[in-house]
Amino acid sequence: MASANNTDVNLESAMLLTEPALADWLVAAPLILGFLFGALCLMQRKNVIVQTRIALFGLLLMLIADIGLFINVWQNGTVVMTMGRWLPPFGITFAADMLGATFALVAGIVGLAGGIYALSDVDSTSRRYGFYPFLLLMLAGVTTAFLTGDIFNLYVWFEVLLISSFGLLVLGSERRQLDGAIKYAFLNLIATTLFLIGVAYMYGVFGTLNMADIARKAPALQDTGPHFTIAIMFLFAFGMKAAAFPLNAWLPASYHTPRIAVSAVFAGLLTKVGVYALLRIFLTLFPADRDELGGVIAVIAALTMLIGALGAIAQTDIRRVLGYLVISGIGLMLAGLGLGSEIGISGSVFYAAHSMIVMTALYLLAGIIGRLMGTFDLNKAGGLYQASPWLGGLCLILAFSVSGLPPFSGLWPKILLVKGSIDVGAWWLAAAIIVSGFLTTIAVVRMFLFAFWRSRPEGLVEIGPISREGRIKLYAALGLTALTVIAGVYPEPFIQVSDRVAFELTHPQTYIDAVFGEKQGGSGL
Amino acid sequence: MRTLIFRTVAPYFTSLMLIYSVFVLLRGHNEPGGGFIGGLIAASALAIYGIACGVSPVRRAIRFHPMAIAGFGLFMAAIAGIISLFVNVPFLTGLWIYPEIFGVELKLSTTLVFDIGVYLVVLGSITSTALALEERERD
Structure with missing residues (x-):
């Protein structure tokens, strides 16, 4: 074959011939940075100190890229880049709308907090066995899942984040970790397989895997496909990933087994990818089917939040309490999807961001508490308030925040969701939200009372002060807590963001137009 | 598997397979082959050497830890995508250059860099697993 240059082909209909703006690269940046720094960490496996520095620098750069992407999307609308210069739907498209950019930004924050906390939580053996490479690759997988505009590519990132999370789960190779990992792996693989079958069906019906292209073709085939x-x-598949009732069994069975830094990033990131995928599929791709299934989703949501909160009350291990609270939060996120109204979706998105931050912070706090007391068992807890009143304050803030009490960030999304439910006359959903909030309050306040308020049970060792290394953990938790306080006291900008996300999601044509450029703009709807 | 015949043949076998793996890798652009299958062949070459002569000679021979090789492969693959940034085309666009060396036109591309990355990732990760399994048997 001679050089390809001299063949005379009109490339215009297949390839993008304009140069992409430099800012468009931000949509691929989390992926590139995650893989580059993950690879560098892997190469420096034995040198734990260098490896840690590389990893933290990488996490920081990823967060900066996420912030840049968020600002860019906020100012200029959906950012699109199609890989390999092909035109969509031929190439794999990355498209960051407000939903993806917001989730990516919060994921970046959670990832960095987890990485900082791990400085004093993860020992050098686990680091040699790849804690930081796994963390970077998982974060790259999660973030890119939020940003990709191709349904099969979404599957690929699900796999990337799942495999990295398997690695993180078994670090340490304890018996109960392996037990938790097997349950987690098996149930998640079932969900992934279903997802893949769904993708295959989708390709069979629409002949395309590009999400915007599917969204464009879906209405025409509504009656026949x-x-x-x-x-x-x-x-089913994403409900399982998100740990929605009745497919939630894998979460409390596995989330308490790994190291706290790992549990914390899992709680902050993994289930939310499932929620993101549900929002994307049902609002951008199949809005008509969402209208059909809205009632079912709302019932699932109500049951999930109640079962999660009740489960949390029944547990005595702090980490398992938090595991059930993650599930309860998933219910709230699905409630907005069930409602389908702009205000409901806005509440869901705000709640998702809130939950990512607060659940991570709670796990980090649980790690600090557990280290101080030497146990995660609430029956053997007590006396922490005397040892560290500040920690008690921190715990109380997060407890209020997760149960949706003012003046912290949990309150506002719940108000939006309750209002959205009452607007459409779904009083039972509003009641479920309020009752689950009440049950959550009982669960977390019980945790606070046992660990902090009551005096140390007889016969247990006294609690020492927080060590110098432990302070790093505290900083990570403090940073996240500060965010929930800010979002609680001054919610205006956050609600603005979630409102805009909701607007874009309820008007999928903006997403389609952005992916296909102006050429197809204004057609349809 | 410490039979005399196997131990004598294994080094030649390994070197042949390694050369063949590179051939498969380079052939892969237009014909069946490529980084993945090439990496598998190379990894089985090292595995055979490990079975015949023990794991530590293999580890000494490849100098770097297999996981570090896999890491470098991943790094190369990412770099292959980033090169597009400097030519103002989207991520992972295949870019070609045609330098003439000793009168022969060489077709070099970022796709090849990516494929070598895949080769190293597969080689590193499979070798790592294979060597760990072979080690366990003896210890």
């Missing part, structure tokens, strides 16, 4: 089958399949 098996949309409902595909929608149910995705609901």
